[in-house]
Every structure is written in structure tokens, then in C-alpha cells.
């Protein structure tokens with residue numbers, strides 16, 4: 300129990316928070332490469348490092364796929380070099396796509412509970428996670444959480460804004476699902492029984508086109524819906540690189556004006572030692588006056604301190620002006636089963652409330 304509780308200063312106990320399910324609006328979590336790095340600081344279960352996009356040319360030995368005049372650029376600005384390659388109609392583009400996709404698809408979560416498990420368990424079915432990351436970690440976590448008995452309506456919706464090595468689409472039925480690749484086991488489309496086609500991965504800088512590909516278009520449509528409805532927006536490990544100007548523009552449009560979002564909280568999680576002012580300025584269009592926080596760890600976030608009740612805790616603190624106790628998630632669970640077990644009181648309250656947790 301927190302100090303406040305011991306002093307009798309708490310207006311609202313953990314049990315009251317667990318029993319409160321009044322919020323229907325979504326909490327939106329946006330993930331960038333920094334989230335995967337925070338999840339696997341020492342590499343994946345086999346010691347494989349998570350490559351940053353700017354490093355893939357060297358990390359994956361791709362430099363020789365580029366013609367001599369583009370090799371230097373490939374090392375300093377991979378996306379720019381790749382873009383030129385696409386413009387030249389170079390035949391090595393599809394081979395590059397395959398190699399990069401196969402590399403990311405081999406990444407695997409360690410057996411121990413991982414940050415990605417926390418991220419999903421701390422949100423509800425009404426909430427959504429949008430990721431720019433190609434790695435399959437979020438999906439591997441999802442599959443194992445479902446194996447632990449969680450159902451999809453108990454977990455946030457997942458969307459992949461730049462495609463994902465493990466996710467594909469059935470264009471005909473407009474359904475997305477897992478593809479067979481690396482450590483990921485695919486499932487066929489539930490409508491037609493055909494395997495899903497892999498989602499597109501790379502987007503040349505100058506011509507990022509978020510509407511041409513049906514899979515990507517669906518992901519961004521969802522972003523528009525969720526961002527315009529959310530009460531809390533958490534950005535984790537995404538520094539909004541210059542190559543993503545178009546993506547940021549789309550996010551801004553989806554979010555609407557800051558004035559219209561007057562009651563919302565924006566939370567930015569950077570790496571330890573990050574420059575708070577820079578992050579604050581980057582995300583300025585998403586911040587209403589003082590309703591923001593810059594954090595250096597997920598474990599300081601609303602999600603970690605008020606798991607599955609972020610909206611309710613936010614209302615209690617800012618509207619009901621209560622001193623609220625924290626219900627902080629454990630960082631030291633020995634197994635995934637133990638971590639899931641810790642969430643049981645929250646899940647049980649949700650089952651009792653029979654709250655339909657759809658995003659609509």
C-alpha cells in the first residue's frame with residue numbers, strides 16, 4: 300500500500316478503482332522502435348538484436364544490394380536510399396523486402412513475462428495499440444496471452460501502421476490475420492480458408508502512400524476513429540522521425556485540434572535520460588496546456604499504475620479531485636501465468652460488470 304493510504308489521505312482505494320468501470324472511451328497507445336528496444340534491451344531470446352531502420356543496411360548486410368552510388372546513402376539514411384532504388388525500378392527491391400521481413404520475423408520473445416505482455420494486459424478491449432514496428436513481438440505476446448486464457452475482447456485492438464512481418468490480409472474478405480513466417484504460425488482466413496498475404500513493409504520516403512494498400516488503409520482508418528474518440532493518448536518510444544512527416548500529419552488530422560481535445564491527457568514515454576523538452580515540442584500539437592507528462596519508463600505511466608482502469612483513475616484524479624492510490628503492476632512476476640494471475644481481480648470485476656468492451 301502507498302504512503303498516502305497509511306496516512307489516511309487516500310480518497311480512493313485500489314479496490315474502488317478495480318470495481319469502477321465507468322469509462323467507455325478508448326485509451327490509445329502508439330508504439331515506436333523505442334518500445335521494442337525497451338522490451339528487449341539485450342536482444343531477443345536467442346540474443347538477436349533489434350535493428351533500427353537506419354541501421355538495417357549494416358546490421359543485415361544489405362549494402363551490396365545497392366548500386367555503388369547508393370551504398371553510402373544506404374548506410375547513413377536507409378529509407379532515402381531505398382526510396383531511390385524503388386524510383387529506379389531496381390530488381391533487388393523485392394529481395395530486400397524479403398530479407399528484412401525474414402530477419403524481423405525470426406525475433407522471439409523470451410519465456411519470461413515481457414514488457415509487451417504488460418502493455419496488452421494493462422489495457423482493455425475498448426482500447427487500442429497502434430504500432431509502427433515491424434517486429435512480431437506484440438503478436439507473439441498476444442498469442443501467448445490467449446494461451447493463458449485471455450480472450451480477444453479482454454485485450455486491446457492491435458493495428459500496424461507500417462505493416463508487420465507477422466500480419467497479413469485477405470483482400471477479398473477484408474480480414475487481417477497471422478501469416479506463416481519465422482517464429483510465427485499463421486492461421487487461414489476464417490471466411491475463405493486461404494492463407495493471408497503478407498502486409499507491405501517498406502515505404503519509400505517521398506511516396507509514402509497510406510491509402511493505396513488496403514491493409515495499411517484499414518489500419519489508418521482505425522487510427523482516425525480511435526484518436527478522435529480517445530481520452531488518453533500514450534506515445535511510447537516513437538520520436539517522430541523526419542521520414543515520417545506524412546504519418547505525423549495523418550495522426551494530427553485524426554487527433555483533431557488541441558482545443559477539441561481539451562479534457563484529454565497525453566503521455567510520452569521516452570528512453571531513460573531522454574530530452575523532455577524535445578519530446579514535448581515534437582508532440583506539441585497533441586498536448587492541451589498542462590495535460591501531458593513526459594516519462595522515462597513505462598512503469599511510471601498511467602497504464603502501469605492504474606492497469607485496465609486508466610480512464611477511471613484519470614477521472615477520479617482530475618474531475619473528482621480525489622487522492623488516488625496506485626495499483627502498480629508487478630515487474631518481477633516469475634512466469635506469464637503469475638503475471639496474468641495478478642490481473643485476475645481486475646478481469647473478474649469486468650466479467651461481473653458485463654460491460655460490453657467493444658471499441659464502438
Ligand SMILES: [Zn+2]
Pocket residue numbers: 469471472474488489490491492493
Ligand atoms: Zn478470406
